[in-house]
Amino acid sequence: MDDEKRRQEGQVGQVGQEGHEGRVGQEEQVGQEGQVSQERQERQKTPGATAELKAILEALIFASPDPLTPKAMYKLLDSEPKEDVQAALDALKHDYERAGGLQLVEVAGGYQIVTRPDLHEWVRRLFHERTTQRLSVQALETLAVIAYKQPITGLEVTEIRGVNTAGVLSTLLERHLIKIVGRKKVVGRPFLYATTREFLIRFGLNELGDLPKVEDMVEALGFEPPALLVEQTPREEMLPLEEPEGDEPSESEPSGSVH
Numbered sequence: 001m002d003d004e005k006r007r008q009e010g011q012v013g014q015v016g017q018e019g020h021e022g023r024v025g026q027e028e029q030v031g032q033e034g035q036v037s038q039e040r041q042e043r044q045k046t047p048g049a050t051a052e053l054k055a056i057l058e059a060l061i062f063a064s065p066d067p068l069t070p071k072a073m074y075k076l077l078d079s080e081p082k083e084d085v086q087a088a089l090d091a092l093k094h095d096y097e098r099a100g101g102l103q104l105v106e107v108a109g110g111y112q113i114v115t116r117p118d119l120h121e122w123v124r125r126l127f128h129e130r131t132t133q134r135l136s137v138q139a140l141e142t143l144a145v146i147a148y149k150q151p152i153t154g155l156e157v158t159e160i161r162g163v164n165t166a167g168v169l170s171t172l173l174e175r176h177l178i179k180i181v182g183r184k185k186v187v188g189r190p191f192l193y194a195t196t197r198e199f200l201i202r203f204g205l206n207e208l209g210d211l212p213k214v215e216d217m218v219e220a221l222g223f224e225p226p227a228l229l230v231e232q233t234p235r236e237e238m239l240p241l242e243e244p245e246g247d248e249p250s251e252s253e254p255s256g257s258v259h
Contacts, residue, residue, distance in 0.1 A: 053080060053088040054095075058113070061092075067110025067201060108200040109207070117204075135175075142168045143177060147199070148214060151181050151192035169193065177202065 060076060061068045070089070077085050089111075096104035102113055115123050135143070142165050145157050157165050172178040176198040183189040195208070205211065 050088060050091065053077070053084060054092050057085070057088050057092055061104070061111050062113045067108045067112045069110040072110070105204060106206050107204055108197050139168050139171055143172055143199070144214070146178055146193050147195050147208070147211060150194040153184050153190040153192060155190060157193070
């Protein structure tokens with residue numbers, strides 16, 4: 001009986017020791033994980049970590065074919081807190097305030113790294129820009145009318161310009177500078193045209209609210225504005241500031257059709 005009792009007490013002691021060691025091991029593991037988490041947070045607060053995040057953002061903005069939005073930045077850097085990404089972006093903006101050949105601009109709701117406008121002639125020499133790539137005066141006039149009067153029908157554009165614009169509208173559609181956004185509720189239900197995100201990018205605008213005065217716009221583009229365009233200022237409610245979800249016209253409204 002004594003031997004049996006001693007054997008049972010030994011088993012109980014062994015179980016108690018194993019339980020204690022398990023708890024100690026678990027506590028040590030939790031402590032180590034907490035220490036690692038604390039070290040990670042400390043690294044994120046260091047200037048080196050901020051500089052690295054800023055460098056990553058700069059590379060992403062530079063490599064992106066389209067303006068990189070804050071939403072896209074947060075998604076690409078989902079392992080980083082949003083406030084850290086925003087802080088790195090603010091620091092990057094500050095860096096590009098210095099004089100240099102490049103600048104960080106906010107355009108079409110995102111960010112791009114571009115050459116300074118006053119250096120355009122030098123950059124153009126590198127690419128030997130063809131005149132066929134430029135918009136004609138007629139296309140620029142039509143685009144200006146649409147930008148300030150959108151949404152607008154082709155007939156209304158023609159009335160303002162005083163000449164037939166069907167061919168020019170097709171060109172602007174092909175260049176993705178304008179798009180069909182619907183039909184006007186009048187007899188014949190003609191197409192309504194408006195500018196695109198590509199328009200904002202090409203002209204360095206963050207949103208349509210950034211459009212300059214008509215006089216300033218046509219002076220910068222180098223043509224005489226149609227009289228009706230100068231006489232009537234656009235109504236603010238007719239300038240949608242955001243791209244609609246359905247950016248492409250339906251099958252019954254092909255992008256190359258002009259009505």
